[in-house]
Amino acid sequence: MKWLLVGIIVGATTIGEVLQAMGMRRHGEIRDFRPGAIGRMLSTLAGNWMVVASVVAMAVSFFAYLGLLTVAPLSFAVPATAITYVFETALAKYVLKERVSWLRWAGASLVIFGVALVSA
């Protein structure tokens, strides 16, 4: 049960976060943080299917996470779902076409090993 929930969380989070990054990049850099501008931004984003789909995927991930927290401690739940880093960094390079330099891979690798140790 524990690992099934981890699987659902990892799949939904990876899809959700990559779609979120794609959708927000399409929207462009947010420069105005005043309430009116944020309201207008939200209505624009509601018509951005990638952002909407990402919210749905993250909601799935969130409820699976709520379920996981009832069967496992926070110190298991958070690190166990960190495998998403591998998938998301690879997708950032090949789908989002980001320039993932050796420093970024090194940093991401340290984080993944660190998270594995933290969960052990």
Added chain:
Amino acid sequence: MTAAGPIINETARLRWKTWGCAAVVVASNVCGNYFLKSGMPAELRTPLDYITVLFRPTVTLGVLLLILWLASRMALLSWADLSYVLPVTSIGYVLVAVAGRVFLHEQVSAKRWMGIVLIMLGVALVSGGTAPQTYSHQTARGDER
């Protein structure tokens, strides 16, 4: 010389904006998860339990903080790379481990402290060594140093 000024200012502006927004992302995530966990009952049996639990005050606060987390993360991703945001915001894992130790009295072993050190090194490498944005204006901002 005249062109270098605006480029440096733009790079610095983006870096500070990124760090400020990343701080909000991390703080809202760590506090949100903490309140969620502390308000959670021992077991959720029926689908209805998943809804009613949202009306416990600490769980509500946790959910509100996670909504702030989602919004600030979306704002951050509107200009910063996903492959930058992921490692940099992972400093949250360190804070979660510390919060678990301090508030929930969870065990933090030597192995776990090692993990915390590795995460912090990874965050330092990515945030100090690479620019937040590489997918556009590549000619103005290099990723490699």
